[in-house]
Amino acid sequence: MQMGERRIVVLVAGLIMACATADSGGPGLEGLEEGRGDLVLRGGSVMSAAGPTLENADVWIREGKIHAVGADLSVPAGARVIDIEGRWVTPGLIDPHSHLGVYALPRVAAHADGNEASGPFKAAVRAEEAFWPQDPAIERALAGGVTTIHVLPGSANLVGGQGVTLRLKPGLSARSMRFPGAPSTMKMACGENPKRVHGTNRKGAPATRMGEVAMLRQALAHARAYARKNEDEEKPKDDVDYEKAALAGVLSGKALIQNHCYRADEMLVRLDLFEEFGIRPRAFHHAVEAYKIRRTLAEEEVGAVVWTDWWGNKMEMLDAVPANAALLDSAGVRVALHSDSPRDIQRLNQQAAAALAAGVRAGLDVGRDRAIRWITANPAWVLGIHDRVGTIEPGKDADLVVWSGDPFSVYTRADLNLIAGERVYERAKPRGRPLSDFELGIRKAP
Amino acid sequence: MIRLLATVALAGATVHTGEGPPLEGATVLIEANRVVAVGQDIPLPDGTRVLNLEGAVVTPGLIDPSSRLGVGEVLREGSAVEGTAGSAHDPVRAALRIEDSFNPASFVTPVARSGGLTSAVVVPLGGLVSGQSIWVDLVEQDPVRRTSLALHVSLRGDGKGRGSRARAFLRLREVLEDARLFRSNRGPYISGKLRELSLSALDLDVLARALSQEMPVVFEVDRAADILTVLEIAREHKLRPILLGVAEGWLVADEIAAAHAPVLVDPLQNLPSSFDTLQSREDNALRMHRAGVRVAFTLRRAAHRAHRLRFVAGNAVASGYPYEAALAAITRLPAEIFGIVDEGTIKPGALANIVVWNGDPFEPLSWPTHVFVRGRPVDLRTRQDLLTERYLQPQ
Numbered sequence: 001m002q003m004g005e006r007r008i009v010v011l012v013a014g015l016i017m018a019c020a021t022a023d024s025g026g027p028g029l030e031g032l033e034e035g036r037g038d039l040v041l042r043g044g045s046v047m048s049a050a051g052p053t054l055e056n057a058d059v060w061i062r063e064g065k066i067h068a069v070g071a072d073l074s075v076p077a078g079a080r081v082i083d084i085e086g087r088w089v090t091p092g093l094i095d096p097h098s099h100l101g102v103y104a105l106p107r108v109a110a111h112a113d114g115n116e117a118s119g120p121f122k123a124a125v126r127a128e129e130a131f132w133p134q135d136p137a138i139e140r141a142l143a144g145g146v147t148t149i150h151v152l153p154g155s156a157n158l159v160g161g162q163g164v165t166l167r168l169k170p171g172l173s174a175r176s177m178r179f180p181g182a183p184s185t186m187k188m189a190c191g192e193n194p195k196r197v198h199g200t201n202r203k204g205a206p207a208t209r210m211g212e213v214a215m216l217r218q219a220l221a222h223a224r225a226y227a228r229k230n231e232d233e234e235k236p237k238d239d240v241d242y243e244k245a246a247l248a249g250v251l252s253g254k255a256l257i258q259n260h261c262y263r264a265d266e267m268l269v270r271l272d273l274f275e276e277f278g279i280r281p282r283a284f285h286h287a288v289e290a291y292k293i294r295r296t297l298a299e300e301e302v303g304a305v306v307w308t309d310w311w312g313n314k315m316e317m318l319d320a321v322p323a324n325a326a327l328l329d330s331a332g333v334r335v336a337l338h339s340d341s342p343r344d345i346q347r348l349n350q351q352a353a354a355a356l357a358a359g360v361r362a363g364l365d366v367g368r369d370r371a372i373r374w375i376t377a378n379p380a381w382v383l384g385i386h387d388r389v390g391t392i393e394p395g396k397d398a399d400l401v402v403w404s405g406d407p408f409s410v411y412t413r414a415d416l417n418l419i420a421g422e423r424v425y426e427r428a429k430p431r432g433r434p435l436s437d438f439e440l441g442i443r444k445a446p
Numbered sequence: 447m448i449r450l451l452a453t454v455a456l457a458g459a460t461v462h463t464g465e466g467p468p469l470e471g472a473t474v475l476i477e478a479n480r481v482v483a484v485g486q487d488i489p490l491p492d493g494t495r496v497l498n499l500e501g502a503v504v505t506p507g508l509i510d511p512s513s514r515l516g517v518g519e520v521l522r523e524g525s526a527v528e529g530t531a532g533s534a535h536d537p538v539r540a541a542l543r544i545e546d547s548f549n550p551a552s553f554v555t556p557v558a559r560s561g562g563l564t565s566a567v568v569v570p571l572g573g574l575v576s577g578q579s580i581w582v583d584l585v586e587q588d589p590v591r592r593t594s595l596a597l598h599v600s601l602r603g604d605g606k607g608r609g610s611r612a613r614a615f616l617r618l619r620e621v622l623e624d625a626r627l628f629r630s631n632r633g634p635y636i637s638g639k640l641r642e643l644s645l646s647a648l649d650l651d652v653l654a655r656a657l658s659q660e661m662p663v664v665f666e667v668d669r670a671a672d673i674l675t676v677l678e679i680a681r682e683h684k685l686r687p688i689l690l691g692v693a694e695g696w697l698v699a700d701e702i703a704a705a706h707a708p709v710l711v712d713p714l715q716n717l718p719s720s721f722d723t724l725q726s727r728e729d730n731a732l733r734m735h736r737a738g739v740r741v742a743f744t745l746r747r748a749a750h751r752a753h754r755l756r757f758v759a760g761n762a763v764a765s766g767y768p769y770e771a772a773l774a775a776i777t778r779l780p781a782e783i784f785g786i787v788d789e790g791t792i793k794p795g796a797l798a799n800i801v802v803w804n805g806d807p808f809e810p811l812s813w814p815t816h817v818f819v820r821g822r823p824v825d826l827r828t829r830q831d832l833l834t835e836r837y838l839q840p841q
Contacts, residue, residue: 105717108720291834309753314522321833
């Protein structure tokens with residue numbers, strides 16, 4: 001348990017923030033006094049990500065879970081009731097592709113912990129074991145209504161290592177922030193990055209796309225042989241090959257493959273390769289050309305994790321279109337938006353709005369109630385935590401955001417973030433806002 | 447005389463002119479490439495083509511005052527981008543002219559235009575004195591409106607290189623002293639009677655023009671202490687400084703205002719990304735605006751994401767920036783700051799760079815339906831739209 005430690009951090013941070021906080025915040029939310037017992041968010045627009053938006057509805061939270069959703073719920077006496085008339089509620093936002101903590105700010109050489117680029121296969125490394133919880137980008141992400149992030153190693157390697165799903169409830173270690181029960185994930189990459197890092201820059205392998213595929217095929221075959229030889233998982237081993245064991249986790253389906261891949265043709269090659277081993281990736285990330293193969297992705301039940309408007313940095317990014325998400329959604333692909341950036345993670349809701357608008361402009365109006373899923377329910381599925389979070393439905397964890405208005409407006413701000421019913425961020429109350437140890441005594445007050 | 451272009455009336459929209467409150471149900475009359483009238487009751491000449499825009503919003507074309515449009519197609523590909531190489535051994539190249547790199551047919555530009563941009567200041571990068579910028583309208587035909595728009599100096603990144611900032615400032619002072627000597631001794635310089643100077647004749651000539659206030663000097667600088675040093679150097683040498691970046695500007699906002707130095711700022715820069723920007727704040731731009739500084743917004747070196755400029759302004763409004771001031775910060779103010787008198791506003795005589803929006807231009811759920819550059823409607827379909835259309839067909 002890290003609770004004691006965390007409380008101290010929050011209290012100290014609160015004292016500092018009382019005089020150092022940036023904006024004065026919006027109007028406060030009355031009724032959220034410290035306490036236990038049921039909590040009711042009363043009279044807001046509830047964008048549940050599980051159906052149509054409910055106007056003037058209540059969300060009833062009991063013991064960290066969503067207990068009921070609907071109009072005029074009769075709640076027990078003694079429940080804490082927060083009037084959120086005029087405000088909106090959505091599930092907490094989920095960023096399925098982030099490097100917070102492993103490429104922490106300030107961006108200095110000492111903070112470059114995201115790519116174990118010393119070799120093209122690094123399945124054994126874990127993002128969790130490099131994550132710096134004092135990254136000052138974390139609190140800015142919180143202010144954007146983000147409650148869960150998936151932190152990944154970078155894309156220098158064919159197999160980059162294990163990702164970690166974290167709840168944005170600041171703590172002293174990644175371990176204390178880990179999303180309970182979230183499946184493990186494995187970062188893989190294809191295309192320009194691995195061959196540039198290992199081929200062009202280091203005169204090693206892989207140097208080409210075909211080299212990338214051949215090397216991955218060989219590594220998966222070795223992992224399969226290793227897994228067969230060590231089928232009895234209970235048997236204690238004194239010669240564990242962590243690299244092969246981690247890849248074996250991919251083959252057994254225990255670890256979800258999160259595959260960085262831009263081009264349609266390369267995604268199809270990847271699907272064929274994985275097929276040889278009887279597996280499939282959970283999702284392609286940065287999949288700027290996913291719209292070209294959307295029916296295949298839908299049939300194969302492979303998710304697509306995309307940006308709204310990034311393009312042109314590399315040749316493989318050239319065919320990005322802003323209507324990508326809308327095209328994918330219309331074809332039945334589980335599409336999620338990601339930030340990959342400490343800047344854009346602060347405005348995922350605006351990214352969803354822009355992607356929705358791009359669809360409308362192309363003649364595909366999927367509607368807001370679908371678009372909200374791109375930053376909630378669908379990334380939850382990509383990370384395998386969709387039974388716990390991502391929608392506002394009875395039984396789900398109360399990971400919620402109360403917004404000052406329509407979440408698809410540029411003028412709207414997150415007023416309150418709850419994780420399992422507990423406040424982790426409140427705009428109006430500096431005490432509800434954490435501050436990284438890094439900025440303590442550095443950040444000046446106006 | 448035969449009219450080459452019809453007179454066009456944009457009628458019935460809410461018109462933000464770039465100055466003052468919006469005009470409801472107003473008409474903008476465009477003749478050839480200029481605005482000839484704007485207001486609620488404009489008599490329309492015979493033969494005017496009327497575009498009924500009831501419910502739409504009209505603004506001046508958006509302007510990014512520090513852009514990399516037209517100088518890079520694919521950033522990772524050395525052959526497809528105009529690099530900044532040579533910084534280390536050639537940190538001072540005042541005579542470099544970015545128009546020599548500029549490609550009016552860049553396939554990046556249409557995406558920016560589809561986001562409502564009609565003009566940009568295209569800047570050189572790298573070194574300590576990077577070179578001279580240009581003002582472009584985002585059209586393929588004769589896009590460059592002004593060359594030698596400003597001289598660009600960078601006190602961040604490779605401007606400092608691996609040395610100290612003290613050394614960068616020392617070199618800058620040395621460069622300015624040489625140019626000053628050159629300016630008042632051109633004869634002796636040519637006949638070889640002047641002491642040896644540390645720069646080429648071409649560089650000296652350009653620097654001399656900056657010293658004569660013929661062109662402003664854009665200093666890219668973030669740290670509060672560096673901003674004060676820059677202002678002191680500008681005062682010493684009677685330069686016309688414009689500050690770019692200015693992440694910690696809020697700490698010295700009064701000094702910036704007193705020096706009458708305009709600033710080009712990204713109001714969304716709130717991350718302590720480097721040791722020069724530890725005091726970054728979301729309300730940095732707002733605090734400078736309130737202190738009386740002339741603030742224009744920029745995405746700072748953007749090309750592929752230049753279309754996001756309007757969202758930057760919208761988010762500034764969400765953080766307390768007055769709406770019309772935020773719109774002016776991406777229209778009228780960049781034009782004013784660089785002395786382009788006929789852009790950035792909608793008024794009689796102004797160049798007709800105009801955007802028609804289907805809603806609030808700051809909202810991600812709105813987009814431009816018409817963009818006029820120099821009075822001509824621009825085809826808003828991008829390569830991205832063509833790809834979308836192609837793949838919308840059943841697979």
